[in-house]
Amino acid sequence: MEFTLAQIAHILNGELKGNGQVKVNRVGKIEEGGEGAITFLSNPKYEPFIYKTTASAVIVSKGFKPKGEISAGLILVDDPYLSFTALLEEYHKLVSFQKSGVEQPCFFADTATEGKNTYRGAFSYVGKNVRLGDNVKIYPNTYIGDDVTIGNNTIIYAGVKIYSRTKIGNYCTIHSGAVIGSDGFGFAPQADGSYKTIPQVGNVVLEDHVSIGANTTIDCATFDSTIIREGVKLDNLVQIGHNVEIGKHTVIASQTGISGSSKVGEYSMIGGQVGLAGHIQLGARTKIAAQSGINKSIKEEGKILFGSPAFDHLQYMKSAMLFKRLPELNQKIRELEEKIINLTSLKTDDEH
Amino acid sequence: MEFTLAQIAHILNGELKGNGQVKVNRVGKIEEGGEGAITFLSNPKYEPFIYKTTASAVIVSKGFKPKGEISAGLILVDDPYLSFTALLEEYHKLVSFQKSGVEQPCFFADTATEGKNTYRGAFSYVGKNVRLGDNVKIYPNTYIGDDVTIGNNTIIYAGVKIYSRTKIGNYCTIHSGAVIGSDGFGFAPQADGSYKTIPQVGNVVLEDHVSIGANTTIDCATFDSTIIREGVKLDNLVQIGHNVEIGKHTVIASQTGISGSSKVGEYSMIGGQVGLAGHIQLGARTKIAAQSGINKSIKEEGKILFGSPAFDHLQYMKSAMLFKRLPELNQKIRELEEKIINLTSLKTDDEH
Amino acid sequence: MEFTLAQIAHILNGELKGNGQVKVNRVGKIEEGGEGAITFLSNPKYEPFIYKTTASAVIVSKGFKPKGEISAGLILVDDPYLSFTALLEEYHKLVSFQKSGVEQPCFFADTATEGKNTYRGAFSYVGKNVRLGDNVKIYPNTYIGDDVTIGNNTIIYAGVKIYSRTKIGNYCTIHSGAVIGSDGFGFAPQADGSYKTIPQVGNVVLEDHVSIGANTTIDCATFDSTIIREGVKLDNLVQIGHNVEIGKHTVIASQTGISGSSKVGEYSMIGGQVGLAGHIQLGARTKIAAQSGINKSIKEEGKILFGSPAFDHLQYMKSAMLFKRLPELNQKIRELEEKIINLTSLKTDDEH
Incomplete structure (x- = not known):
């Protein structure tokens, strides 16, 4: 061009x-x-x-x-x-958006509909009652389950798998291998130590301008919706649990995992390989350093967190520096112990 | 319904x-x-x-x-x-189990067989000598390599890839994008610093009632079998190395990795983003907190582990609390040093 | 055989x-x-x-x-x-290399070419201007975008997704579900807190004898090339960011992430679940223990690193041992404080 x-x-x-x-x-x-x-x-x-x-x-x-x-x-x-x-x-x-038209063979259910100027690559699968907007581009080998809706100008790259009932907004990009709407990890423990599967009857909602990285997985909600708000960018290999909500314009780097039912505030930035426990809430504009682990809610806005378990990043960096110096601190304690033994014996000598 | x-x-x-x-x-x-x-x-x-x-x-x-x-x-x-x-x-x-029948086009090798009431979605691939049981549901864009057997009532969601020789039991569920039976990570170092590939001629065995999350990967064994026992539930993006054995009714959360030849005891619960080194064994009913790293065998039953490297979780929480307070401990040590200098000089003064 | x-x-x-x-x-x-x-x-x-x-x-x-x-x-x-x-x-x-021939249906663009003795499985997609060498084996349900070149004797397992413009050498192996060449995670922050997508117009280059694990993701460069040098072995679920360069004969274990623009020296060994920050450089023959986090360049050769943030592994192991003993050190400090209070009061008593 x-x-x-x-x-x-x-x-x-x-x-x-x-x-x-x-x-x-x-x-x-x-x-x-x-x-x-x-x-x-x-x-x-x-x-x-x-x-x-x-x-x-x-x-x-x-x-x-x-x-x-x-x-x-x-x-x-x-x-x-x-x-x-x-x-x-x-x-x-x-x-x-260069691609358009239909490559054969591909599968398009009788009850599916699509807008203008779409692209559907070879071996793409579009299930029952699916609604595709204008300018939607579906690359080859992609699976779109029943009852999915996809807004205008959204691109689904090769080999994406979208489970039934997912709702995807306008101007979204989903990279290869991403799985949207798989069952949340819900199992009810039984008396004998085994588990029964809890059916996951909710769905996933991606609002507008959302970008999903390659091989990222987003679980559907148990009953209602896992929600990825407007403008959110998820990197590759990210895991989003069932019933999670990611606030708008939040960015999450690669290999981070957000456990079930947690909520991340808007305009947050989360580094790579971070883990969030389930059922916690983070305020808007939270920043989390790579490899941190968050195990409790921190609802104040604008916190910067580091460590596993994480706390304030400046405090963490001080502790991490002293962690490196632990052998030296240990040595100092030993020296102090000796000196005190000496002082005490001198003292005792005095008293004779 | x-x-x-x-x-x-x-x-x-x-x-x-x-x-x-x-x-x-x-x-x-x-x-x-x-x-x-x-x-x-x-x-x-x-x-x-x-x-x-x-x-x-x-x-x-x-x-x-x-x-x-x-x-x-x-x-x-x-x-x-x-x-x-x-x-x-x-x-x-x-x-x-609602779906049934065959969607075209799909690939089914001459020598493959299947039971009653199966579903095979469009663009699914079933290789040579594959045996599919009754009620098996194979969603679109799925690959099943040669010589695979799949028991009754098992569901394989869209885009799953199953390598040759894998054996899958009854009532299993495998979510989209999972890869079962890929080559273990085996390379023999050569004198010049390069590596030769060790062929992985074993397979993967999933027993009954196993659930595998989206984009999870399970490597085949070098010679014999990587084994996932009855009732095991693996979350999304989990990595299971070659020759691993996961004991029955064990649950493993997202993004955890189990390195080659390790064995996890039955009824265990492993949190997210945990790493297990290779060639280690964990006892039955082991619990491991999220983000922990296990680098040695712990064969006693019922241990609760935390940290990287992990140890007893109550001990770990005490250490983690003190890690946060390291700047304060450091300050105390400095104050003690000063006080002892003062005491020593007083002492010396006394002696004059 | x-x-x-x-x-x-x-x-x-x-x-x-x-x-x-x-x-x-x-x-x-x-x-x-x-x-x-x-x-x-x-x-x-x-x-x-x-x-x-x-x-x-x-x-x-x-x-x-x-x-x-x-x-x-x-x-x-x-x-x-x-x-x-x-x-x-x-x-x-x-x-x-047993498989050969073409299984139907598959997609092969008019302008694509291939060498001798190739295998192209059912539902494989080969885009425009793709060049496949001799003995290339492309398993079913695989996507190869436009303008990709693949050298001789390379195997692409089922369900791999290769984006446009990727260059792959001879004797490479790419396991199922891997995604090569997806967009780097590049977004330009705007004044209102939202992000605009930075188009990623570079590519990925895999040299000869490279092995890529299942569901691993490698992002394309923003402008030029993300480069995986000769003989590199990547395990499953590894993330390689945009513009990264991995030196020859380096081995990287599962679930490790290398952030954008970082360079790893040749003959290095990186454990599982390791994270590298962006824009850093590591010397040749670097070894990194599992779960470590590297946040700065270490250009000397042959370093062995451990921890997050990582430093010399022997030093780290000493610190980690003392971390476990922190409650004991804390107790010693308290005892020292008491003894000094006693000594000081004795001193004061003397002075009366």
Whole structure:
């Protein structure tokens, strides 16, 4: 895909300095550049690169005053970083939504319906009463169970498995191998130590602009809904238990697990390999360091947590530093013990 | 699916108080209820809800004496919790075993055989010499390699991959994306630092009533069998290494990994994100807290373990509490050092 | 598959003692053996087994002098362990490369090409401009996106998903459910707390002799390539972030995660459930204990790391031992405090 600088200046509502007919076909880093690349300058420490870059175009601030020759075309905007990310998103959509039509063989139940301009790849399976919106792209080898609804402009990559009754919003992206709506881990213990399966009759709801990573698993609720709110981004191999609710615009890194019935506040950031116990609640804007374990509710907003079990991250870092120094502390205690024995015996000597 | 209260009283061998023609079509919580829901009362602290519930029926103990008006029909049984879970399991089976027949296209090798009332979804693959029992349900996009046997009443959800020679029992459930029987992680180090692959010629055996979570992986044995005993429940994204044996009725939560050749005792409970080293053995009824790491055998029965490396959970909680207080302990040590310097100098002063 | 001892002696360039017409059809342990099994004796402590083994053949050192009767045929070589692993690898290839031909239905784009003696299973999908080498084996229900290249003698097991533009070398093995080339976790934060998706336009490169475990995920690079070097072995459920580079002949155990842009040195060994932060570098021959967390670069070669955050493993083990003894250290501090109070009061008493 190619765009002229004139087109891009128009899309970004920016001012063009240079040849509007020059074409760009990819995004790149200012320090790498290359013909056909468009990049941006936001952080002043990267300014030296703009005089050397071989990129075809750079998005810069309207206030930018060059201190030397620049070979690239310039697009002047209010906020180069925001404009660049807007451009990225446009590009992302164009690339992602190229596919359309139906590849055979694929399976589409009689009672399923779909909107305009969809793509359904070979060996994709669409069950009974499924509703697919406009522009939905379903890659090959994907399974969509009965009674699922999928909003407009949502992309389901190859080999995704979506269980019955799941509801997916608009502008969602689900990466390969993700499993949405599998049974929650519910087993009722019996007197003899065995377990009976508790049927999981709820579902999963993904609101709009949700992104789900590869091989991530989201369990359906026991009765009602496991809910992933608007704008949430889950990385690969994340586990979301039954009846969990993830607040809007929260980001969760790879291999983290959220146990059943827990709630994570909006705008939170959770690192990789974190574990949350079941039935706990975290406030909005919570940040959790990688590999932490959270075993109780912390409802205050904006807490930064670290450790397993986790507590305040600054406190944790102090404790972790002293953990490393434990042999030294142990040695000090031993020395103190000896000194006190000496002092005590001196004392006793005095008393003779 | 709908049942009359008379039918349910009959199934549970219970006594009905109320209109036997009332219909229920789902299970629910006593505090939520709703027309058509059936629930139960076991824990006395929930008794107040029985006078307010809008559920159509409640399973109660034969000894229950109402202290007010109840609008729901009552089914009196010996143990309401057990009866409710039995009902759940019946319901679960009914819901899960609805599908039957063959959806085209699917692949079924000439030498494969199957029992009565099976379901084989579109794009499912059944290899050479596979034996499928009665009532086996194979959802779409599933792969079953050569020489696999699957017992009666087992459900394989969409996109499961089962390698050759795996043996699966009766009444098992395998959720989407699970991989059963992939090669164990066996590589023989060579003098130049590279590795040669050790062929894994064993298999995986799942006994009866085993449940496997979404995207869980179970490696085949190097020579003989990786064994998952009767009634074991594995959550999502669990890793079971080659030659592992999991004792019967053991439950393992999400994202836990059991390394090669380890054995877990029966009736154990293992939390999420736990790691077991290879070649270790744990006794029956072991409990392990989430995120723990077990690096040696603990063969006594009934131990409760916590930490990484793990030890007794009560001891661990004391140490974890003191870890948090390390800055304070460090401060105390410093103060002691100063005091002793003072005492020593006083002492020395005395001696002058 | 069966071989005579004469054939095996020939393959291993060894000397045969016994009947060259005896047939073997599997590898086994010397202590188990059984008719048709071939095994080896390398470690002297296993020597007693050679006089009892029921195996049909044993690979031994040229210098081996029997101290008793041996019923098995012997194959004398320079290094029994190396010869045995070479045999294993041959056997592995024979078993793995048995399949060939095309099962219908499968999808093969007009512009895709393939070499000789390939296997393409039912419901496999091969996208536009894909290049498959000789002897490539693609199992059922596998997805290979547009513009992918796969070298000779590479096996892709059932249900693997390979995104567009991925490059895979010769003699690679990719196990079921692995996802190669999914989007890196890149989102640009916006002023309102939401995120825009950063398009990931790079790819993944697997060099030769790479092995990828079941349900492992490898993200594509943002611009250039995520690189898995020659001979790397990744276990199941491993996560490799965007722009990561794993040095040659490195082994990574199950459920470990390597965050974006990090580099792991060659010949390293990383345990299970380890986490690496983003943008860090580790030297060659680094060893990391299971469940460790690495949050900074350690470029020296040959370090052995343990803990989260990790440091030198011997130091860590000392700290971990003292962590367990923290209640005891705390008690000692309390006793010291009391003794000093006593000493100080005695002192004060003296002064009166």
